[in-house]
Amino acid sequence: MICNVFYLIYSALLRIESIDHFFLLAILSIEILNTDKQTNSKGIAINRHHSSLNNACFTHNNQSGIIIHNRRQLGVNKVNKKNIHVVGAVIIKDDKILCAQRGESKNLSYKWEFPGGKIESGETPQQALKREIQEEMECDIAVGKKIDHTVYEYDFGIVHLTTFYCTLQKGSPILTEHHSIKWLFKYELSSLDWAPADIPTIEKLENM
16 A cells, blocks of 8 residues: 555656645645555545645545546636626516527527626626617516526636526517527426526525
8 A cells, every 4th residue: 555655646746736736745645544544445435626725636535546636637727717797687477487598509508597698898787687688589677686696617617697586678588599488487497407507596586
């Protein structure tokens, strides 16, 4: 076991990018040696952890080893990802909520969402939501209270989604960008395949 640890330490040293990585390696090596003293088991359960130290991320087997990875390699590096601030409208009519299915050419194609879009420079979230619904669905809404704010990391960026209660003021939603729309009671919302960032809002609605 000790020979294995020294071999792993040597291999990891070749990949160290900063002093943070060095200290992380030292701490984890001690952890492995202590664990080996406590058990002779050869189990293979793997636990993955993300360190707050620099970009380090590691996976370790409680009984036999450690592999240090770069956070970027594991797809969890947020530094270079674009932050996208968007708004979503929970439009209510006759106790039903408007659900919109994303188009084929969009990111997250065919996932369901609360309609809305990006906040442009100089806009408030409410102004952006009114504009987006007018552009996408050719109807006017009144924006009410905020429901939720969610931050979700997708492959294409980090989405900051704020949702609001809304009501129709003029016109009815028309399909211009979405694949389809549905009006559902809140207890029916979970029957759809939603974009992950929208799910916390659904959970709040279902529990209200």
